[in-house]
Amino acid sequence: MSARGYNPYNWKMITLTQVWLIVISVVLTYFPKYYIEAFIAYFVIIMAISFSMMYKTNPMFRDRKLLYEIMNSRTLYEEKDVTKLMMADKEYQKQYTDMIKKNFSMMGIYLVYIIVLIILYGHIISYADSNPDLYMRLAIYLVYFEALYGVGIFMYRKVLRPTSMLTTMAPPNYKINEKGIVSGKGTSIFLHAKYLLDSEITVNKENHYVEIDSTKKNLPYKIRLYSNDIDKVLDYIERIKKLELKRQTSSQQ
16 A cells, blocks of 8 residues: 555556547447447446555555454543644644645636536547548547546646645544544544554644654554643553554564
8 A cells, every 4th residue: 555545547547447448439439329338337347446446555444443443442541622722733724724725726627627528528529420430530539538538647646646635634632542543523533553663753842742654654644643731642652552562462472
């Protein structure tokens, strides 16, 4: 798994998409009445493969069993609401605001892209269908779909991927349990104790947070824990690290 998370333009997806571009171009050229069926079949296949790859690469899906281990273990420390501390951290608020602005900008770019796509598609279909040479018609469709795919890769790499999410996640409430850390509501953010052993921990007492960087363990984000008692948070983190190390040592004997 990459620390950047799921990549829809890995070699498997590129290969599958190239096959699809050829198939759909052939269908539009020689069997246009089966276009809808071909598109539905592709959609089902691509969604199944995408979900499978995302499940294997994204810890939010892949490590759900670790989440249940954390939730079922004993709670050592809990912060019920650190929203004020988060709001007071200008650095984090700037990161969050910048991400929101970039995502809105990205949505605007995608809206323009979709409008242009719809307009071009109508013209391309009309132009291709008016060409009596089937080989030329096939070539037109292939060039058109390859161009769209190239634009899609460019937009993903230059627009979507750099702005899709914060690299530092800060839960407004959280629990430090014996087997890891979990956000208090929704359990959308969690970190199992086994990842803590090799994580880099940064303390910022001025802004009242402890930041845990596990990206070297191929997790897609850092976790920032805000608290008015940073020393206590650090003590409990060290405690669950020792407990996890003890468990791992015992299992190896």
